[in-house]
Amino acid sequence: MSRLELRHMRKAFGGLEVLADISLRVDAGEFVSILGPSGAGKSTLFQLLTGAEHGEGEMFFDGAPLDDHGRHFAFMPQRDALMPWRRILDNTTLGLEVQGVRRKAARTRVAPLFAEFGLTGFERHFPAQLSGGMRQRAALLRTVVQERDMLLLDEPFGALDALTRAAMQRWLEQMWRHHRWTALLITHDVREAVFLSDRIYVLSARPARVVREIKVPLPRPRHPSGAEARQASLLEAEILDILLNLQPSKGHDHD
Amino acid sequence: MVSSSFNPRQLAGFFAQAAPAVISIGLALVAWELYANYSGIKPTVLPAPSRVLEQALVNRDALLDNAIPTIRATLIGFACSLSAAFALSMLVDFFQPLRRALFPVFIVSQTLPLVAIAPLVVLWFGFGLTPKIMLVALVTFFPMLVALVQGYEATEVEIGQMLRAMGAGRWRVFILARLPSALPYFFAGLRISITYAVVGAIFAEYAGAAKGLGIYMLNAKNNFRPDLVLAAVGVSAALTLVLFGLTVLLQRLAMPWERAAGRQAAGKGPQA
Numbered sequence: 348m349s350r351l352e353l354r355h356m357r358k359a360f361g362g363l364e365v366l367a368d369i370s371l372r373v374d375a376g377e378f379v380s381i382l383g384p385s386g387a388g389k390s391t392l393f394q395l396l397t398g399a400e401h402g403e404g405e406m407f408f409d410g411a412p413l414d415d416h417g418r419h420f421a422f423m424p425q426r427d428a429l430m431p432w433r434r435i436l437d438n439t440t441l442g443l444e445v446q447g448v449r450r451k452a453a454r455t456r457v458a459p460l461f462a463e464f465g466l467t468g469f470e471r472h473f474p475a476q477l478s479g480g481m482r483q484r485a486a487l488l489r490t491v492v493q494e495r496d497m498l499l500l501d502e503p504f505g506a507l508d509a510l511t512r513a514a515m516q517r518w519l520e521q522m523w524r525h526h527r528w529t530a531l532l533i534t535h536d537v538r539e540a541v542f543l544s545d546r547i548y549v550l551s552a553r554p555a556r557v558v559r560e561i562k563v564p565l566p567r568p569r570h571p572s573g574a575e576a577r578q579a580s581l582l583e584a585e586i587l588d589i590l591l592n593l594q595p596s597k598g599h600d601h602d
Numbered sequence: 603m604v605s606s607s608f609n610p611r612q613l614a615g616f617f618a619q620a621a622p623a624v625i626s627i628g629l630a631l632v633a634w635e636l637y638a639n640y641s642g643i644k645p646t647v648l649p650a651p652s653r654v655l656e657q658a659l660v661n662r663d664a665l666l667d668n669a670i671p672t673i674r675a676t677l678i679g680f681a682c683s684l685s686a687a688f689a690l691s692m693l694v695d696f697f698q699p700l701r702r703a704l705f706p707v708f709i710v711s712q713t714l715p716l717v718a719i720a721p722l723v724v725l726w727f728g729f730g731l732t733p734k735i736m737l738v739a740l741v742t743f744f745p746m747l748v749a750l751v752q753g754y755e756a757t758e759v760e761i762g763q764m765l766r767a768m769g770a771g772r773w774r775v776f777i778l779a780r781l782p783s784a785l786p787y788f789f790a791g792l793r794i795s796i797t798y799a800v801v802g803a804i805f806a807e808y809a810g811a812a813k814g815l816g817i818y819m820l821n822a823k824n825n826f827r828p829d830l831v832l833a834a835v836g837v838s839a840a841l842t843l844v845l846f847g848l849t850v851l852l853q854r855l856a857m858p859w860e861r862a863a864g865r866q867a868a869g870k871g872p873q874a
């Protein structure tokens with residue numbers, strides 16, 4: 348039984364058809380990516396999962412229909428959504444506070460994670476005082492500390508420069524090996540998807556449908572070197588081909 | 603770390619910032635002094651600033667005596683309007699249709715000419731504190747309401763989405779995200795309204811009062827004492843400046859993250 352399963356999800360905003368047909372599944376302890384062109388409807392899919400929007404189709408969590416959205420997912424939105432008025436420590440405890448954990452207990456729960464997330468010494472800083480990479484790590488810390496069944500990560504590294512992004516991808520892969528979160532990641536970045544995922548769903552341009560499901564057979568830990576690196580770049584090239592061949596379909600898109 | 607006390611460098615910076623304003627005001631005063639003394643104009647028409655200052659000192663007890671009711675009307679009126687604006691802004695935020703029902707009424711209330719309204723309100727409510735409070739509230743209520751409602755709406759969409767995904771209800775979202783997001787708008791509104799508040803109070807007194815800077819100005823004018831009118835104007839300007847300064851100070855205390863962000867922009871923040 349899959350942890351999360353979507354069957355034929357559809358969603359339109361008014362007359363704008365955004366999701367045409369999305370079926371996918373994520374198994375427990377699996378890292379799955381959704382790769383698709385900008386504006387395809389990837390973030391919209393997360394809105395359906397978190398209950399912010401409603402669509403047609405069926406969603407199952409551990410085999411049961413998904414109804415109480417708040418319970419299963421820890422959601423990291425596309426922008427880091429750190430609150431500028433809260434210090435980093437208080438930003439990371441936000442999810443726990445909403446769950447009703449007392450502030451002091453919440454702090455003792457997040458404190459040991461600061462080292463692992465490379466944020467030691469910045470507990471009392473405001474988000475504006477942090478670099479882009481640190482902000483993303485703080486947002487990720489706020490997400491994982493909620494200890495929900497599954498992580499939903501919407502382009503966590505999209506706003507970072509190439510070097511920082513590469514460093515963050517390595518760091519996240521390492522973190523994931525320790526914690527084995529069940530995770531669904533949205534990204535534009537083919538290399539990121541291949542580097543981090545067990546499986547990848549490639550979406551078409553809007554209205555989005557799943558055009559391909561790709562297994563990533565590379566061993567972990569993922570080392571970008573030697574024969575594996577060649578295998579990875581072959582996979583990346585294949586996916587890029589699929590994505591680029593999707594583009595002409597945009598020509599039929601009247602909007 | 604963030605400290606709320608001033609250090610000498612900040613003070614020096616403040617004076618450096620204030621210097622152009624001080625110089626231009628100083629030059630205007632000097633020009634006025636020269637013109638009043640040497641153009642042959644009568645002091646009963648245009649008194650020199652030195653004379654205004656001298657008469658202000660001579661009459662300082664009367665000025666102070668009349669400033670206190672004005673300060674009281676300003677502060678009480680402003681506090682009333684602030685509480686009302688806050689309560690209503692929350693209602694409007696939770697029940698959007700209210701906005702369409704109420705805003706046109708408030709917009710009309712803003713277009714009423716104060717000159718016409720002030721005597722009427724005094725006529726209805728007498729020479730006491732009530733009409734002053736009402737007029738101060740009338741001129742400050744709407745700017746504060748708009749500032750707050752706009753501020754709530756400036757909340758980052760992603761923050762709201764994330765909080766709801768965490769399981770927060772509307773009230774939690776309001777307290778955790780919408781209210782703090784509105785703070786910069788609130789203080790911008792506060793800075794504007796506090797200046798309106800003083801003007802509103804003086805207008806109300808002008809229309810009829812036992813005591814106050816407004817009635818003091820009116821009496822001085824009727825006694826052909828423009829020097830005392832100007833002295834009272836000076837007191838009201840000083841009052842406005844002090845209140846304005848207080849709002850700036852309050853904002854600094856209430857929003858320490860803004861200054862933290864400023865220091866980061868100046869390149870003193872951490873690198874990583």
Ligand SMILES: Nc1ncnc2c1ncn2[C@@H]1O[C@H](COP(=O)(O)OP(=O)(O)OP(=O)(O)O)[C@@H](O)[C@H]1O
Nearest residue numbers: 360363365384385386387388389390391392425553
């Ligand atoms: N609440 C909404 N109301 C109307 N249209 C919306 C809404 N949310 C999203 N859309 C539209 O749905 C389409 C898909 O948006 P979405 O944010 O899901 O794309 P995306 O794949 O996440 O893009 P990106 O990769 O750039 O983040 C866009 O055309 C957008 O304008």
Ligand SMILES: [Mg+2]
Nearest residue numbers: 389390391425
């Ligand atoms: Mg998106």
